[in-house]
Amino acid sequence: MRLSIFSRLVLTxxxxxAVMGGVNLYALFQLRQLTAxxxxxxxxxxxxxxSAKRLLGSLYxxxxxxxxxxATKDPTFRTNLTExxxxxQRVLHLLRGQESSTRGLTLLQETGELLKERSRLFNSTVxxxxxxxxxxxxxxxxxxxxxxxxxxxxxxxxxxxYIDLHEARVSVGVTESRASAAQAExxxxxxxxxxxxxxxxxxxxxxxxxxxxxxxxxxxIKQIGQGxxxxxxxxxxxAELRELVDSVNWMGQKLQEIDEMKTDFLAxxxxxxxxxxxxxxxxxxxxxxEIPGPLMPEQRMTLRIxxxxxxxxxxxxxxxxxxxxxxxxxxxxxFVPVDLQRIVDISINKIRLLADSKHVxxxxxxxGQRAWVKAxxxxxxxxLDNLLSNALKFSPEGGVVKVYLKPDLQAGVLEVxxxxxxxxxxxxxxxxxxxxxxxxxxxxxxxAGSGLGLALVKNVVEAHGGRIWIESERGxxxxxxxxxxxxxxxxxxxx
Numbered sequence: 001m002r003l004s005i006f007s008r009l010v011l012t013x014x015x016x017x018a019v020m021g022g023v024n025l026y027a028l029f030q031l032r033q034l035t036a037x038x039x040x041x042x043x044x045x046x047x048x049x050x051s052a053k054r055l056l057g058s059l060y061x062x063x064x065x066x067x068x069x070x071a072t073k074d075p076t077f078r079t080n081l082t083e084x085x086x087x088x089q090r091v092l093h094l095l096r097g098q099e100s101s102t103r104g105l106t107l108l109q110e111t112g113e114l115l116k117e118r119s120r121l122f123n124s125t126v127x128x129x130x131x132x133x134x135x136x137x138x139x140x141x142x143x144x145x146x147x148x149x150x151x152x153x154x155x156x157x158x159x160x161x162y163i164d165l166h167e168a169r170v171s172v173g174v175t176e177s178r179a180s181a182a183q184a185e186x187x188x189x190x191x192x193x194x195x196x197x198x199x200x201x202x203x204x205x206x207x208x209x210x211x212x213x214x215x216x217x218x219x220x221i222k223q224i225g226q227g228x229x230x231x232x233x234x235x236x237x238x239a240e241l242r243e244l245v246d247s248v249n250w251m252g253q254k255l256q257e258i259d260e261m262k263t264d265f266l267a268x269x270x271x272x273x274x275x276x277x278x279x280x281x282x283x284x285x286x287x288x289x290e291i292p293g294p295l296m297p298e299q300r301m302t303l304r305i306x307x308x309x310x311x312x313x314x315x316x317x318x319x320x321x322x323x324x325x326x327x328x329x330x331x332x333x334x335f336v337p338v339d340l341q342r343i344v345d346i347s348i349n350k351i352r353l354l355a356d357s358k359h360v361x362x363x364x365x366x367x368g369q370r371a372w373v374k375a376x377x378x379x380x381x382x383x384l385d386n387l388l389s390n391a392l393k394f395s396p397e398g399g400v401v402k403v404y405l406k407p408d409l410q411a412g413v414l415e416v417x418x419x420x421x422x423x424x425x426x427x428x429x430x431x432x433x434x435x436x437x438x439x440x441x442x443x444x445x446x447x448a449g450s451g452l453g454l455a456l457v458k459n460v461v462e463a464h465g466g467r468i469w470i471e472s473e474r475g476x477x478x479x480x481x482x483x484x485x486x487x488x489x490x491x492x493x494x495x
Contacts, residue, residue, distance in 0.1 A: 009206065012202050012203060012206040015202055016195075016198075016199040016202060016203070019195045019198055019199060020195055020199070022191075022195075023188065023191045023192055023195050026187070026188065026191060027184070027188045030180070030181075030184035030187075030188070031184075033180060034177055034180060034181055034184070037173050037176065037177045037180075038177065044098070044100075045166045045167075045169055045170045045173070046170070047098075048095060048098065048099070048104075048162075048166045049163050049166045049167060049170075051091055051094070051095050052095070052159050052162050052163045052166070053163065054091060055088060055091055055092060055095075055111070055159050056156060056159050056160070056163075058084055058087060058088045058091070059088070059152060059155055059156060059159070060152075061084050062081055062084045062085060062088065063148070063152055065077050065078075065080045065081040065084060066081055066122060066148075069081060070125075085115070085119065088115065089112070089115070092108060092111060092112055092115070095108055096108045096109070096112075101165070103165060104162060104165055104166070107158050107159075107161055107162040107165070108162065110158050111155055111158045111159060111162070114151055114154050114155045114158065115155065117151060118148065118151040118152070118155070121144070121147055121148060121151065122148070125144050210241075213235045213236070213241045213245070214241065216233065216235050217233065217235070217241070217244065217245060217248060220233040220248060220252075221248060224248070224251070224252050224255065231252070232249050232252065232253075233245055233248065233249055233252075277310055277313055277314055277317065278314070280306075280310050281307065281310040281311065281314060284303055284306050284307045284310060285307065287299075287303050288300065288303050288304065288307060316452070319452045319453070319456055320452065322382075322456060331459075331463070333376040333379060333463060333464075334376050335374050335375060335376060335464075336374065336375075336376075336377070337372050337373070337374055337487050337488065338372065338373055338374070338375045338376075338377045338380065339370050339371070339372055340371050340372070340373050340375075340380065340405065340414065340416065340484075341364075341366055341370055341371060341405060343377060343380050343381050343384060344364060344384060344403055344405070344416075345364070346381060347381060347384035347385050347388050348362050348364060348388065348403065350385065350388075351388055351389060351392055354392060355392055355401065358392065358395070358397055358399075359397050359398050360392055360395045360397070360398070360399050360400070360401055361399070361400045361401070362401050362403075363400060363401070363402040363403070364402075364403045364404075364405075365402065365403070365404045365405070366404070366405040366406075369407070371405050371407045371414045371486065372486065372487050372488065373414055373464075373484045373485065373486060373487055374464075374485065374487040375464050375484065376464075379460045379463075379464075380460070380464075382456070382460065383456075383457045383460050383461060383482075384403075384418075386453040386454070386456065386457050387418040387457060387480050388401065388403070388418060389453070390420075390453060390454070390480075391418050391419070391420035391422070391478075391480075392420075394420055394422030394423065394478070395420045395421055395422050396421065396422065399420065399421040399422065400420075400421050401418070401419070401420050401421075402417075402418070402419045402420075403416070403417070403418050404416070404417045404419070407486060409486070412485060412486050413483050413484065413485055413486060414483065414484050414485075414486050415481060415482075415483050416481070416482055416483075416484070417479050417480065417481045418479070418480050419477060419478065419479035419480075420477050420478055420479075421477045422477050422478065423474070423475060423477075424472045424473050424474045424475055424476050424477055424478050425470065425472040425474070425478050426474055427474070430470060430472065433454055433470055434454050434455055434457075434458040434468075435451075435455060436451065436452055436455040437451040437452065437455075438451050457480075457482075461482045461484075464484055464485075465484075465485060466482050466483050466484045466485070467482065467483050468480065468481065468482035468483075469481055469482075
């Protein structure tokens with residue numbers, strides 16, 4: 001079952017949307033990962049580093065308050081020291097609650113133990129000094145100071161390691177974020193490019209499956225317009241186009257039936273008219289020969305007009321019958337080697353008197369050697385008669401009608417052209433000029449024709465395996481060209 005045009009368009013759109021949606025989901029996933037890394041650095045590592053730096057500041061503030069208290073015995077410094085130690089412990093406790101790495105917890109725990117040891121050292125020193133009431137100041141022995149400084153340095157070193165740990169993680173996170181961002185950007189660009197190419201390809205395929213049947217249908221309709229009704233079009237197409245194709249095929253069949261009816265009618269009528277017209281023509285000739293009796297000049301003129309009219313009508317009837325036979329495939333041809341130049345001479349001599357009366361010059365040009373073709377001499381003479389008659393009919397007074405024979409021995413063909421200096425043929429008429437009863441837009445006074453001559457010429461040339469075409473420009477005359485295959489003359493063996 002073939003999809004309709006609407007279904008194809010919808011399906012193509014959904015596939016393109018799905019592909020682009022997949023690309024967007026991948027980009028969103030990468031963006032969320034980068035956001036998570038940034039959030040972790042902003043909410044975890046940076047606060048931990050700042051808190052550790054505050055602990056370092058608090059550590060040196062404690063040492064300063066301790067020295068002042070031991071030197072002055074001022075309780076205010078003792079209170080400041082206590083508050084600073086409590087703040088240190090509070091911040092340290094918060095850090096330990098937020099820390100997730102084992103190394104960080106170890107460093108914070110070690111800092112807490114060092115703080116306790118330093119507090120015990122300070123308290124024991126103050127207690128020992130209190131017992132020595134005779135002293136005016138607290139002792140600050142070298143042993144105490146060295147131990148205190150050692151503990152302070154170790155706490156400072158531990159906190160700095162903790163800071164370095166988080167800063168290293170921040171650095172690694174930034175590096176990973178950059179690498180991940182660069183990779184995500186490259187992959188996203190590639191996915192977008194692939195999705196774009198895939199979408200364009202899919203859209204092109206969908207358009208092709210729709211437009212290809214339309215083009216074939218268009219070509220078939222053109223063939224029908226040119227009179228080829230018999231062929232039936234069979235194509236794979238969507239449901240809507242199949243219905244249109246069936247309608248066009250039905251139309252072609254009906255036109256074929258009508259054309260056959262018209263051909264049969266014309267052939268029948270022409271055949272039925274031939275006998276009475278022959279009798280009329282024969283009777284007119286008898287009267288002109290004065291067999292029944294002498295004629296007056298006015299009677300003779302009237303009879304001549306009747307004879308000419310009956311002759312033209314007989315020619316039209318013969319042409320219609322010939323075309324009917326050709327289209328039915330019943331025309332018989334007798335193909336023998338023929339000297340085409342001799343046939344051209346015969347056709348030119350037929351119209352020479354008429355050409356002289358119009359002061360039209362007849363010119364025959366050839367390559368100086370006889371051109372032999374395998375053909376039916378009477379039919380080729382019929383072709384040349386029609387072409388020369390048309391050229392003479394459309395040539396103005398004082399014009400030139402030229403016949404040119406151009407053999408091409410290498411290609412084995414003979415090109416024959418008949419040209420005139422008449423008004424030419426409009427470009428819109430050229431595609432239809434060989435159709436039956438088509439006379440075009442160029443009209444010449446007192447030269448009304450049937451529109452069958454060129455149709456007959458085309459059938460005869462193609463029956464000889466040749467090809468015929470017309471070259472013309474408006475106001476520059478027209479040239480009819482046709483090509484026939486060369487052959488060897490009888491008895492001489494020469495081309």
